[in-house]
Amino acid sequence: MNKSTIYLLSFSFLTLILGGCSQKKVNTAIEIKNMDLTVNPGDDFFRYVNGNYLKTLEIPDDKTSYNVFNILRENVDKNINDILKEVSAIEGAVKGSATQQISDFYFTGMDIEKINQDGVNPLLDEFKMIDEIETLGQFQDMVAYMHLHGLDPLFGGGVEQDLADNTKLRYYLAQAGLGLPDVEYYTKEDDRSVEIRAEYVKHIAKMLGLAGADAPQASKWAETIMGIETFLAQNSKTLLEMRNIPGLYNLMGKDSLQKLMPDFDWDRYIRKISDQDFGDFVVMSPKFFEAMGTLLAETNLEDLKIYLRWDLINRSSEYLSDDFVNQDYQFYSEFLSGSKQIQDRWKRVTQTTNGMLGEPLGQLYVDKHFPPSSKEKMMALVANLKVALKKRIENLPWMSDATKEAALAKLETMKVKIGYPDKWEDYSKLVIERDSYLQNVRRVNYFATQKNLAKFGKPIDLDEWAMTPQTVNAGYNPLKNDITFPAGILQAPYFNPDADDAVNYGAIGVVIGHEMTHGFDDQGRNFDKDGRMTNWWTDEDSKEFMERAQLLVDQYNGFKVNDEVSVNGQLSLGENIADFGGLTVSLEAYKMSLEGKAAPSDIDGFNDIQRFFISFGQIWRGKIREKALIRIVQEDVHPWGEYRVNGALFNVPEFYESFDIKPEDALYRTVEQRPVIW
Numbered sequence: 001m002n003k004s005t006i007y008l009l010s011f012s013f014l015t016l017i018l019g020g021c022s023q024k025k026v027n028t029a030i031e032i033k034n035m036d037l038t039v040n041p042g043d044d045f046f047r048y049v050n051g052n053y054l055k056t057l058e059i060p061d062d063k064t065s066y067n068v069f070n071i072l073r074e075n076v077d078k079n080i081n082d083i084l085k086e087v088s089a090i091e092g093a094v095k096g097s098a099t100q101q102i103s104d105f106y107f108t109g110m111d112i113e114k115i116n117q118d119g120v121n122p123l124l125d126e127f128k129m130i131d132e133i134e135t136l137g138q139f140q141d142m143v144a145y146m147h148l149h150g151l152d153p154l155f156g157g158g159v160e161q162d163l164a165d166n167t168k169l170r171y172y173l174a175q176a177g178l179g180l181p182d183v184e185y186y187t188k189e190d191d192r193s194v195e196i197r198a199e200y201v202k203h204i205a206k207m208l209g210l211a212g213a214d215a216p217q218a219s220k221w222a223e224t225i226m227g228i229e230t231f232l233a234q235n236s237k238t239l240l241e242m243r244n245i246p247g248l249y250n251l252m253g254k255d256s257l258q259k260l261m262p263d264f265d266w267d268r269y270i271r272k273i274s275d276q277d278f279g280d281f282v283v284m285s286p287k288f289f290e291a292m293g294t295l296l297a298e299t300n301l302e303d304l305k306i307y308l309r310w311d312l313i314n315r316s317s318e319y320l321s322d323d324f325v326n327q328d329y330q331f332y333s334e335f336l337s338g339s340k341q342i343q344d345r346w347k348r349v350t351q352t353t354n355g356m357l358g359e360p361l362g363q364l365y366v367d368k369h370f371p372p373s374s375k376e377k378m379m380a381l382v383a384n385l386k387v388a389l390k391k392r393i394e395n396l397p398w399m400s401d402a403t404k405e406a407a408l409a410k411l412e413t414m415k416v417k418i419g420y421p422d423k424w425e426d427y428s429k430l431v432i433e434r435d436s437y438l439q440n441v442r443r444v445n446y447f448a449t450q451k452n453l454a455k456f457g458k459p460i461d462l463d464e465w466a467m468t469p470q471t472v473n474a475g476y477n478p479l480k481n482d483i484t485f486p487a488g489i490l491q492a493p494y495f496n497p498d499a500d501d502a503v504n505y506g507a508i509g510v511v512i513g514h515e516m517t518h519g520f521d522d523q524g525r526n527f528d529k530d531g532r533m534t535n536w537w538t539d540e541d542s543k544e545f546m547e548r549a550q551l552l553v554d555q556y557n558g559f560k561v562n563d564e565v566s567v568n569g570q571l572s573l574g575e576n577i578a579d580f581g582g583l584t585v586s587l588e589a590y591k592m593s594l595e596g597k598a599a600p601s602d603i604d605g606f607n608d609i610q611r612f613f614i615s616f617g618q619i620w621r622g623k624i625r626e627k628a629l630i631r632i633v634q635e636d637v638h639p640w641g642e643y644r645v646n647g648a649l650f651n652v653p654e655f656y657e658s659f660d661i662k663p664e665d666a667l668y669r670t671v672e673q674r675p676v677i678w
């Protein structure tokens with residue numbers, strides 16, 4: 001999450017953590033020794049359950065935050081690296097086999113001697129292509145070439161289900177083309193944003209210098225590039241605006257698009273991308289494309305070429321020699337996020353290999369690290385959570401029967417994906433050579449783009465996964481109305497076969513409830529049981545929902561990150577609804593699981609409901625560097641764990657009873673301030 005990424009329809013993953021990965025074992029069940037019992041749980045539950053752990057926790061130098069996600073991702077990195085080494089030791093692998101692809105890709109990434117010898121050379125052919133551009137038409141052709149190879153100058157595109165009629169596929173056009181991580185870095189006037197812009201221009205100049213420009217030229221070019229990116233950013237939707245899903249659905253034929261930006265030859269561009277006729281496009285931010293048209297009409301061609309050159313360098317730097325890698329690290333990880341040391345090369349190359357060849361690697365990963373019994377246990381848990389959410393919807397005091405009926409139908413139809421896909425994608429046509437790391441990256445990206453384009457016109461593949469099995473995350477996809485729990489997250493402490501039920505419901509149970517609730521958050525509620533964007537709410541119920549959601553917005557806006565910055569309650573609303581819902585539904589499911597059974601006895605002096613909450617609070621233990629925290633507030637829809645814990649709890653009535661929360665406690669909210677949503 002360093003450079004801004006193309007924003008197609010990216011829905012609701014559980015969390016995104018900035019920064020990368022040291023080998024430490026995750027503790028199982030709840031850890032009493034991590035708690036700080038001197039903290040009043042009603043004042044700061046996060047520190048009550050994690051205080052002692054936080055006192056001694058040091059964020060490793062090569063990370064910008066350290067929490068359970070980081071630890072689990074490190075474990076996955078280590079496991080993947082073991083697989084890479086095993087696969088690399090196999091001799092005589094058949095060309096096109098997963099063994100050959102994986103081992104050759106990893107080999108080129110680890111061959112730092114050759115990479116350093118090559119320096120900027122792997123980019124020279126593409127520089128030449130840019131240098132030879134003489135017309136706007138040729139410029140467009142280069143943009144298309146770059147888009148096909150995973151780069152994102154100006155804008156991005158790809159095939160995805162139609163929002164309104166999800167049995168169809170559409171070609172989406174999205175704003176892109178920025179080097180800073182978020183649109184608002186270009187527009188905000190606070191000191192830090194101004195400082196970031198100044199440093200970014202210096203960074204561009206340094207990188208251009210490494211790629212061969214002399215210093216005065218590099219500085220001049222950097223200003224030009226910054227000018228172009230700033231113009232694009234000023235005309236882009238903000239992250240918050242991008243969360244308005246109905247606002248992204250703008251169908252436009254090629255003719256309308258052509259009228260919107262007369263200087264861009266869409267016919268020519270599309271022909272370079274594919275020989276298919278895509279029909280109407282979904283233009284996610286029409287204003288951006290109109291502005292891009294203006295940019296192309298009014299900017300000198302040489303300046304546009306400089307911009308392409310920068311996009312090429314910036315998106316390639318981590319696969320080049322150490323001078324590029326280190327400068328890239330200094331700006332994006334050290335300056336922007338507060339990292340103190342670059343990760344070891346084996347970790348970086350492992351992560352890249354995993355990112356590029358995650359599907360073939362995933363097959364090897366699940367064979368070793370995902371017991372089939374986990375799938376059965378998860379299926380049972382998901383079924384329990386569904387029953388609990390059903391009961392809650394049926395009993396919601398604020399919702400009409402008509403809306404309830406549609407909500408229940410949606411819940412009933414919600415599908416679940418656990419562990420790994422039933423069928424694996426075919427990578428046999430992907431060519432990987434032992435010649436060049438950067439070229440291999442280009443080949444994989446080209447392959448992925450072609451795979452995406454080839455979907456067009458075909459039936460929707462409902463079994464397709466949006467995440468690889470080794471991903472430490474979970475997700476909800478409103479267009480398919482399904483929830484996904486990859487093998488990567490089904491590890492302790494999230495999913496812990498050795499822990500008591502209360503602990504598991506407080507951990508993986510809440511995760512399941514979180515993803516289910518995404519189907520009913522401020523974005524998910526725009527989609528019906530079949531995954532179509534349609535309004536199934538009565539006006540009165542919509543109004544009720546918005547009023548209740550506003551209480552959450554106000555609550556999270558009240559969390560101060562430092563003297564100047566607060567959590568953005570509006571940006572994080574979907575996550576906060578999901579956290580609140582996840583906690584509520586999982587607790588309900590846990591209580592239902594006890595029906596007809598004797599109450600579990602206390603463990604370590606805590607009853608089961610207390611252990612449920614402690615487990616939830618300990619899942620989010622961790623520390624983050626100040627700079628990274630500020631970035632999360634601006635760039636991530638997920639609040640940092642501390643706010644996820646304290647924020648979700650104070651709306652749950654059982655929390656008050658379990659820990660005897662009193663009106664004078666900091667987390668206390670009056671009944672009027674606590675919404676009931678799901």
Ligand SMILES: [Zn+2]
Nearest residue numbers: 012013014578
């Ligand atoms: Zn989420």
